[in-house]
Amino acid sequence: MKITLVIVVYKTVLNKSVTYCSLLNAIKGKNEFFKDLSIIIYDNSPEIQSFDKSQFEKIKVEYQHDPRNLGIASAYNFAWSWAKENGSSWLLLLDHDTNLTEQYINKVFNLPKLTEDIAAVVPKVHSGNSMISPVYSHSLRPLHIELPKPGLQEQPVMAINSGALLNVKFLNEIGGFNQEFPLDYLDHWLFYEIYARGHKVWLLDVTLEHDLSVMDYSRVSLMRYKSILNSEVNFYKNYKKDLFPSYKRQLLKRFLKQALTVKNKKIAMYTLRMLFST
Structure with a gap:
């Protein structure tokens, strides 16, 4: 199973990115994964930064700098095109502050046999003591109701982008990521489309920690x-x-x-x- 992985960064030094550093640690010594993995670092920062590909020996890696900062939808569409060109079956989305674990990487590369209707595979994501993703999407404030259990999600759920593994066939079906949502609510739209088109989500029995950006009106412009x-x-x-x-x-x-x-x-x-x- 070939996977293209994209990390989108913005005004973050790669060596200080939680995602980048934890990924290096999680794949260390796992040579059996390298032939099936390609990585894109998509940098929306104003200035280009140096990137040492040697840290990812035997893995195909691409660093793409885009100072226009058009948001994550453009970055994901670039990665989707790259995944198709490289024959990847899945596209793994990551931002720069998700703490990846060895257990998560092992789960991603050793998925159970999934049915054709599975469009996304996601982990449980915690911020502090709360599970923030996935959540059932039939209400506006779903965090205080029953949370999804691992396995096939028959009822519609919404998950955050980072950590989501997406079926490239499904992305081809919907024509990639919707530019109406260049940054915010792209995840809401994506998981809405999954269920609107008769597809499903698989929830892994593995947990990631994520630094959730909660709006602070004293700081937001x-x-x-x-x-x-x-x-x-x-x-x-x-x-x-x-x-x-x-x-x-x-x-x-x-x-x-x-x-x-x-x-x-x-x-x-x-x-x-x-x-x-x-």
């Missing part, structure tokens, strides 16, 4: 908030339409909370603007 909210509205309005009425009610509650507690009132006003424009 108005421009960044606009990007997140625009993608969020697009997803619920045009894709997950069954949840759109509930989403609008939640957006109203968010505005009221922001108006009371967020110092930058432009953030609250943008929420109100989007609420009345949908």
Whole structure:
């Protein structure tokens, strides 16, 4: 089973990337995997950085620098094209701050025989003491309800991008990654498409730690908030339409909370603007 692995980095020195360093440790001495593995480092940083390919002896590795910083969708589409050219059956998505383990790598390269309808294989992902991925996707706030168990996920779930192993045949079916979601909510769209098209997800019995970026209104810029909210509205309005009425009610509650507690009132006003424009 041939796998193309892509790590997307931004303003992060490779040797200080949790993902990059943990990957080196996890594959050390596993020569049996090397013939089936190719790696892409996709760097969205403004400046190119030096990259020592010798650290990945016997593995095909590509470093791609793109200072335009078009987001992860463009990076993933590059990796998808590369995977097709190299005859890979699976594409493994990673960002720069997921802590990979030897157990996870072993599980990925020793998958059970999967049925044709499996479009994605994902690990359990924890942030602190909470399991954040995957979660059932039939509600807006699914983290406090029953969590998925390892194995085939018959009911729709949503998982974060990093750590997800995607079937290249499925990506071919959907035409790659949707540029409507260059950064935010790309994972929501992807797993929505999996179940909308009659496919399924397989959950590995293995756990990864991930540094989840939780929005802090005291640190997030108005421009960044606009990007997140625009993608969020697009997803619920045009894709997950069954949840759109509930989403609008939640957006109203968010505005009221922001108006009371967020110092930058432009953030609250943008929420109100989007609420009345949908």
